[in-house]
Amino acid sequence: MRERYKFILFYLVPLIGWMGLIYYSSSQTFEEQTVEPVLLDVNLSYIHSYFGWVSFYYGDTLVSLETRSPAEFVEFFIRKGAHVVTFAFLGILSYRLFSYFLKHVTSSSLLAVIFVAMYSTFDEYRQFLNPGRSGMVEDVILNCVGGVLGITLWINITKWVEKKRKQIPTT
Structure with a gap:
């Protein structure tokens, strides 16, 4: 019985909770999530000199400082970084559950x-069905990359910890 509660509390609840946070976050519109107003108060004058050369398409949209303000440009990378980190944690939590x-x-x-x-x-x-959002195949790919990075990181950290535990002499 104790093992069942351990499983629920330490494996199932964190995964379902994280999935719920993703679900909630995806239900918000772009305007509800934007950090651009905060970025407008930050001195981003250096962005052009360091990142003026950056120009690429994400989906059918050109991402560059020629098409976006510095605040919009930085926000794009914050949002995409959030995809990677969010799904890295989902990868870790799901890996933990399956490895259990x-x-x-x-x-x-x-x-x-x-x-x-x-x-x-x-x-x-x-998100595709939500009028205030857009679902993108590119985001699915980015999320999967985040998941793989999280799983890989977790496996390597746990192996490293296990190796260190074996090196500690028992008295």
């Missing part, structure tokens, strides 16, 4: 990546 049952790194990793991809697809589809 499977005890096999490869199987747990693969299932976690599939889970992240499916939840990301679901999330972007929901």
Whole structure:
């Protein structure tokens, strides 16, 4: 019975809670989430000199300082960075859940990546249906990259911790 509560409290609740936060965040419009007003109060004069050369398409939109103000440009990277970090945590939490049952790194990793991809697809589809948002295939890819980075980081950290534990002499 104690093992069941441990599973629920330490594995299931964090994953479902994180999924709920993503769901809530995706339900907000761009205007509700924008950090541009805060960035307008920050001195971004250096952005042109360091990042004036940056120019690429994300979806069908050109991202550059020629098409965006410095605040909009910085916000774009903050928002996309948030995708990576958010789904890195989702990857970690889902990997932890799968590895609780499977005890096999490869199987747990693969299932976690599939889970992240499916939840990301679901999330972007929901945004596509929301009038104040847009769902993008590019965001699904970015979310999956975040998930893979999170899973990889978690596996390496846990291996490192395990290695250090084995090196500590027991008295």
